[in-house]
Amino acid sequence: MKTYQLSAEPRTDLGKKAAKALRAENKIPVVLNGGEIVELPYTAALKPGEKIVEIGRGRGLVTTDLAVSNEDVRKLIYTPDIYAIELDINGEKRNAVLREIQFHPVKDSILHIDLLEVNDKKPVVVEVPVQLEGHAEGVKAGGKLNLSMKKIKVKAPYTAIPERVVINIDNLGLGKTLQIGDLHFEGLELMNAKNAVVCAVQLTRAARGAQAKA
Missing domain, CATH: 2.40.240.10 (Ribosomal Protein L25; Chain P)
Incomplete structure (x- = not known):
């Protein structure tokens, strides 16, 4: 930080x-x-x-x-x-x-x-901003990316807490979600519920039409 x-x-x-x-x-x-x-x-x-x-x-x-x-x-x-x-x-x-x-x-x-x-020994819980990187497969297929959690709670000594957590979404498919339980960051304990949705690629009308044709 x-x-x-x-x-x-x-x-x-x-x-x-x-x-x-x-x-x-x-x-x-x-x-x-x-x-x-x-x-x-x-x-x-x-x-x-x-x-x-x-x-x-x-x-x-x-x-x-x-x-x-x-x-x-x-x-x-x-x-x-x-x-x-x-x-x-x-x-x-x-x-x-x-x-x-x-x-x-x-x-x-x-x-x-x-x-x-x-201090540098006692862990604290802090909300850290989320930064998405990459281009989701689902977006390439016509879906819409939705960020549900702009911040996530992490627990660590304050000296180990980053300015933001970076999440790669390249493999996030159409209609798929990325949950807290899917994430891991070295040295950080994630405090949100494991089934909490961080981001998702939602189906759009265009994407549904393309799926129906396929």
Whole structure:
């Protein structure tokens, strides 16, 4: 994946009122998840913006509340590409991927962003764009190619996740489908249902007519 540099500042003033004030400054509330799992009660000092979220069985997860500039994240969000994010939090470097974005239901402005902290050992699930290559046999026979899944979910350490998955469709015949279960990519675990259709060559009227004549 490409790397995206993003500056963030710790956020200690929480709640709806504080979030609204932050957005008025053209900033976006962010939560960085996936931090260290600790035993409770936790008595060590927390960094600015950090808090402990209880996850059960006497354990807690360290998350970090942040704020980022609206302008700084536009190229990260409004793009078909996926990125590994290198966060700069007051000079401290943290690696993350985009987990979820909450948009305003009417204005379509960004209300909140969830990031997931990553490292080169722990696998993460990411949606990766699909790129088809080749010329399907079914299209040559008069069929129409239909891409049903523009992205597929893959699981791997973030350093092993490609910018896109490339699928060759040369052998895809007329009326045939290509499903998740038909695919394999070295080092990636595909997380979609095996019978999910990625693409298909649909019969057209012209193709049906040609088949009938044949």
